[in-house]
Amino acid sequence: MTSGITLQALRRHRWAFLGPAATQTIAATVISAAIMAARSMDTAPLTKPQRHNLISPDVGAMNGVFIGSSVYMSILLVGVAMNLVISRQTRDIALLRAVGATPSRIRRSAALQAAIVALPSSVLGYGLGTLAGAAWISALRSHGILPPQVTFHPDLLALPIVAGIELATSVLGSLVAAIRPARSRPARALTDSATGRPRIGVFRTLLGVLLLAGGAVLAGIISKLDAKNAGDAAFFVMLALCVGVGMLGPILLRAIVGLARPLATALGGSGTAEIATDNIAVLSRPLSGALVPLVLAIGFAIVKVSMHTTAAHVTGSADAATDVWLDYAGTSVYCAFAASAALNTLITVMAGRRRALAVTRLAGADRRRILGIVGVEAAIVLGTALALATGVGLVTLAPMLHSQFHTWLPYMPLPYLFAGILSAGVVVVGGMLVPAALLSRRRPIEVVMAVE
Template identity: 50%
Template sequence: MSAGLTRQALRKQPWAFAGPFVTQCLAAALVSGALGASSSMSGARLDPAARQALTESGIPEMAVLFVVVSVYLTALIVGLTMTSSIARQGRDIALVRAVGATPGRVRRAVAAQAAAVAVPATVLGVPLGALLARAWLAGLTGHGAIPPGVTFHPSGAALPAALGITVGASLVGALVAAVRPARVRPAAALTEMAVPRRRVSFVRTAIGVVLVAGGVVSSILIANGDPAKAGESSFFTMLAMCVGAGFLGPVLLRLAAPLARLFGGTGALAADNLAVRAKALSGALVPLVLAIAFATVKVLTHTTSVHVHGTPDPPASVWTEYSGTAVYVAFAAVAAVNTLVTVLLARRRELAVTRLVGASRMRALTVVAGEALMVTVTALAVGTVVAMVTVVPMLHGMLGTWMPYLPTGQLTIGVAAVVGLVLLGTVVPALVAMRRPAVESLAVDP
């Protein structure tokens, strides 16, 4: 029966698993590429002078840090995207429970779904990671950051490591999402799917507060610690606060919801929807806040250094820093879009009912755009706070200044990129979902 449930879920909701598949493919590419680049540097056949130059460049240490960062990001974001995908199956899980499926059988079916997505995604992602690592090493060589003798060689640990991380994180995320619908009475689960719970558990809130507080304390310690280690430690400080913001996401989104009421009746409807869907949308906050905070910290570190010293950083250093940052930001951005699309696709029936009771396609789309605006504002605000708490102590330790510097042009580009990203994950799939008549949509999504 578990195998049948798995096949049925994958057949009925292929688009719900498309997002996790893409995310896990990129995650496998990230992990395998970082491992391949690191092992290629450590195993390169270089003469003593070239080996010393490579060691003094600090790039091998950076590659090792990339591996660690990749593992943490992959485990976190893969788990989140799979959680969002399984969560939308709450109604189906309740129905199979009503006809006799045991909680254990449901959990096995959910685990099989996670594995069915993660394994092929990883197998496809590892070769992509090899291509990315080869291109990155070629870029480092071309910019003179590492000796020409360093060439890419695949790592034998890439596939097993990527499989272990993506499959493990996917299983954990899927099983966490299935805990409540598999455990509660089917009637209660169906009621919750029709009217989502708005209350946030005390445990979730407490974990969020502890993580954010831990990040703040860590940032204070970094300000008073060794400046040479500030860059390495700051990532984990930022990660703790971003994950904490994800746990507190429903509270943060509900705090932002009243802003939508300033835009009249449509804004009020968007605010009500956001308050009800805050828990589902909070899954997109972690990758969004990570992308914003990570990019802001890296850009501010560079622009402030140039502003304080009055001289530009070496091109090789700038390329190395920004290329690594671009990969992580792109990964988090894709994960955020996938999560937003998954949440939106779960609302196709809701959008169809809204149109049946008199709302025009444009009115429904405007409501979705209003929700997207509130998600954008929340992500920008939280991401900026996380970035400032992370980067200001780090800049003080490294440069002796408490004032980060960011040109207006780069700030405008960053805000526009976040707005475009959220609209891509909400308004575009809403347009696609509302192409067909409302009655037909209800027939497809009963």
């Protein structure tokens, strides 16, 4: 029976699984590329002085940090993605419970769904990681960071490692998401699926506050480290802060909606803005899952870029070009990974709203009005992400900047600032407005009558 439930869920919500599958594929690509690049450097035919020069400066440490950071990001982002997909099945799970399915059977089905998605994604990610790893080694050679003797060699050992990480994180995320709907009474679960989950509990709120406080304390601790180690440790400070933001996401989104409602009404027209702000409040739980990778991408870019630009602005001399390129290249990979996870999460949320959007059209809204509503929603999400990411970046940066340069505020050139805002806007628009435009092309009555 478990396999039948699983196959039915995969068929019924097949489009919703594309987001987690894409996120897992990218995660597998990053991890496998990092592992195989590190192995290629370790097995390269180098003399003792060459190997000492390779390992002693930044490259050897960068490999370890790169692999570790990629694994931690995968655990966080893949878990969030699978949690969102299983949460969308609350109504189906309630109906299954009503006809006799036990909580353990529901949990096994959720775990099986995660495994079915994770394994092929891992294999595909390994294949793409082979190409990405070769490109990374080539780029390091072209910038004079690696000697010509270092060449890329695929390693099958990376495949089981990647598959194990992806399988574990995906299954864990799905099991966590299935706990509440599997244990709830069917009538209560059906009510939650129709009206939205109740407000977040005390435990989640306390955990979120604890993570934010812990991240702020860690930021003060790493400010006493040297610049290189502090920069590497800053990533984990931001992870704690971003997870805390995700835990408190529904509260933060509702608070920002309350603040943004008057402005949105003035800019977007009363009816459009009111509907958009109400929608954000109702969708605060699923959208909080998108805030985690979005805030992580923006915040990480703020920290890494501001360290170099502030150093150049305060001291009057820029860092070594090779060091800047190496740091920016790693930052680009992390940010692209997190941004793709945010994009996939937003698309998954929008795919789950196709029936609601169709009902809004049947109530009298035309396609242009629908896109206007989603546009205001996207602006609120973007503004929230930028505000939270700026806060995360400043909390992480301020102690380090004060310790190294005796200033509390970073220096960010305007072109960098505009480029960051534009990139974040592309992700949010691509995850919300573009899917809304595609979903609203069908006749609304067809969408409402169709079986999801």
